[in-house]
Amino acid sequence: MTRADAPPRPENAAAWPRLAVVALGLLCLTEAAKLVAFHQAGPMPRASDAGAYWLLGAQVARGDVWMAERPVAYRTPGYPWFLGAVQAVCGHWAWCTAIAVQYAAVWVTTVLTGWWTWRVSARPWLAVLAVLVCVLSAARASHASLLLTETWFTLGLTVCGFLLSRPGALTQSRSTVAIAAAWCLTWLTRPIGAALLPAWLAIWWRDSGVGSGGTRWRAWPPLVLTGVVLAVGLGPWVVRNAVLFGRPSLTVFLGRELWVTTFGPGRPTAGGLPSTPEAEEIIRRASPDGEFTDWGGNWSVSNRLTASGLSDAEADALMARVARQGIAADPLRAGLRFVVRGIDYWRATYLRSLTDYDDLAGTASDVRDGQREWGNRACHRFRRAWLDAAPERNLLVVELSAALALMGLAGLWLAPSRRETALLVTALIAGIALSTAALEYPSYRYRMVLEPALIVCGVSGWPVLIDVIRRGSRTL
Structure with a gap:
């Protein structure tokens, strides 16, 4: 068809992209206003894991960068380093500043979600829809008031997915x-960052041309450069753990994870401890008087083992051996429990108890160190009302949202021009979801880290599905 034969273009057609950009700007400002209000509502008390992270940050702020003063093997250093830097610079306002920076990270995640959607779909109005979903969501954003790693890990996954989605992402050194x-920073934030490997390999396979008979020399530069960066970034902490605990690994936590998935809550009901010398040693150390009953709690068992004289790493190694023995004793039960956890991963709802803000301005904090407390009552009521009505609390909404997102991912696979993105997002989602199902008990905060990627594939893929339904696959 020549240009003359083309149908006439509406006079206002050129205005639609500009209107979409204006809408995106307004939505980003709305998201910023929402996050400022959430921040001004006050933080969650620094208790439990949040308090432990804060104390590790205090060690870093005092100059103990390797956290050798009171060494623990089960934490990666990224988040304590962040908290330590903020405490060293901001003094009494460190708590407030850390939460503010985390809300800024949520805003950046929202912007990247819209940008990623625009890149995949080439439709600015779909980017508007993606950002609108982020603006309406409150549960994931509210976790920025917690001194936990979820906010930064979500940003890290989104950044990695966004960068990898660029055509030829691994063909240029920069x-x-x-x-x-x-990837290194994401890995240092949480060890499950290793689950990004399938996504990276998928893009490496595409860009190197190995799968299509390309020259082999193109495959080596990305491998070498990535290996060097990861070695420089992760290597020192691996050496630290080897020196302090005799374990050259990023963390020493696998035993506790295997323990809770093998003997903890779930369906089918967990079996008892195996009849092995290692299990008998755990029973003897954890319950010398025979009154201990919480055998499914990984931390309760671990704490009793360390109280009996084992080091943190020794306790974890002993728990790992017994958990593997339990899996070997009843592999069918272990396999069924893994499948059920994999299903429940997509059904986990947001619980208000995960972000309990009832103590305005953190008055119930377990850490008392002169930090300035803050909280605006109007903002507090605003956030509380929004979270009380959060759709993530409804099981049916959660299940439908997961189904819509995964159907959108199927839509990306149907479009030849978007299959590379479909491969990337599939590998990203599968890596995180399967790793979590294997090592964790399902919780909303473990799934919410994938929400930006799910929004991208859901919003970008559904137009393809609709096109297939209306016209057939020949139009793709």
């Missing part, structure tokens, strides 16, 4: 190093 650095 972009390869940027992706490796983002």
Whole structure:
């Protein structure tokens, strides 16, 4: 068809992209206003894991960068380093500043979600829809008031996915190093960052041309550059754990994770401890008087083992051996429990108890160190009302949202021009979801880290599905 034969273009057609950009700007400002109000409502008390992270940050602020003063093997250093830097710079306002920076990270995640959607779909109005979903959501954003890693890990996953989605992402040295650095920081934030490997390999396979008979020399530069960046970024902490605990690994936590998935809550009901010398040692150390009953709690068992004289790493190793023995004793039960956890991963709802803000301005904090407390009552009521009405609390809404997102992902697979994105997002989602199902008990905060990627594939893929239904696959 020649230009003359083309149908006439509406006079206002050029205005639609500009209107979409204006709408995106307004939504980003609305998201910023929402997050400022959430921040001014006050933080969650620094108790439990949040308090432990804060104390590790205090060690870093005092100059103990390797956290050797009171060494623990089960934490990666990224988040304590962040908290330590903020405490060292901001003094009594460190708590307030840390929460503010985390809300800024939520805002950046929202912007990247819209940008990623625009890149995948090439439709600015779909980017508007993606950002609108982020604005309406409150549960994931509210976790920024907690001194926990979820906010930063969500940003890290989104940055990695966004960078990898760029055409030829691993064909240029600068972009390869940027992706490796983002991956390294994500990995240092939470060890499950290792689950990004399938997504990275999928893009490496695409860009290197190995799968299509390309020259082999193109495959090596991304491998070498990424390996060097990861070695420089992760290596020192691996050496630290080898020196302090005799375990050259990023964390020493696998035993506790295997323990809770093998003997903890779930369906089918967990079996008892195996009849092995290692299990008998745990029983003898954890319950010398025979009165201990919480055998499914990984932390309760771990704490009793360390109280009996074992080091943190020794307790974890002993728990790992017994958990593997339990799996070997009844592999069918272990397999069924894994499948059920994999299903429940997509059904986990947001619980208000996960972000309990009833103590305005953190008055119930377990850590008393002169930090300035803050909280605006109007903002507090605003956030509380929004969270009380959060759709993530409704099981049916959660299940439908997961189904819509995964159907959108199927839509991306149907479009030849978007299959590379479909491969990337599939590998990203599968890596995180399966790793979590294998090592954690399902919880909303473990799934929410995938929400930006799910929004991207849901919003971008559904137009393809609708097109298939209306016209057939020949139009793709």
